[in-house]
Each structure stands twice: as structure tokens, then as C-alpha cells.
Amino acid sequence: xxxxxxxxxxxxxxxxxxxxxxxxxxxxxxxxSLLERGRKSLQAYLEQNVWPLIxxxxxxxxxxxxxxxxxxxxxxxxx
Numbered sequence: 001x002x003x004x005x006x007x008x009x010x011x012x013x014x015x016x017x018x019x020x021x022x023x024x025x026x027x028x029x030x031x032x033s034l035l036e037r038g039r040k041s042l043q044a045y046l047e048q049n050v051w052p053l054i055x056x057x058x059x060x061x062x063x064x065x066x067x068x069x070x071x072x073x074x075x076x077x078x079x
Contacts, residue, residue, distance in 0.1 A: 063071075
């Protein structure tokens with residue numbers, strides 16, 4: 001038998017191995033779950049507290065490489 005060969009009989013086992021917690025995780029989160037609520041909450045926070053602080057002339061403008069490097073603290077040697 002090849003080392004990497006998985007015998008067919010192991011595939012017949014229950015996928016969750018009889019573990020109810022694993023079975024619940026395997027089903028995944030329902031639609032409209034915590035992830036979706038978190039995304040909406042983050043967007044609401046940005047709309048109310050962050051985006052109003054950005055000057056109108058900066059909205060939609062792409063940053064140049066030099067400007068980005070300066071903000072990140074990169075110097076001539078790359079750090």
C-alpha cells in the first residue's frame with residue numbers, strides 16, 4: 001500500500017467523527033449572521049466617524065508611491 005493512499009473504508013466514517021460541535025461548525029453560520037452584522041457595524045462606524053473627517057479634495061484620489069512610502073516610514077534604504 002502506498003504511504004499517501006487513503007483506504008476507501010476510512011471515507012465511509014462519519015465526516016464529523018461523531019463530534020456534535022464539529023458538526024455544527026461544518027454547517028457554517030446562518031445568513032445574516034455575526035459576520036454580516038460586523039460588516040454593517042464597521043461600515044456605519046466609518047460613515048459616521050471617519051469619512052466625514054476626510055477633506056473633499058482627498059476623496060477618490062490615489063496616493064503616489066513616494067507619498068505612501070513617507071506615511072509608512074520607508075526611507076531611501078527601504079526601511
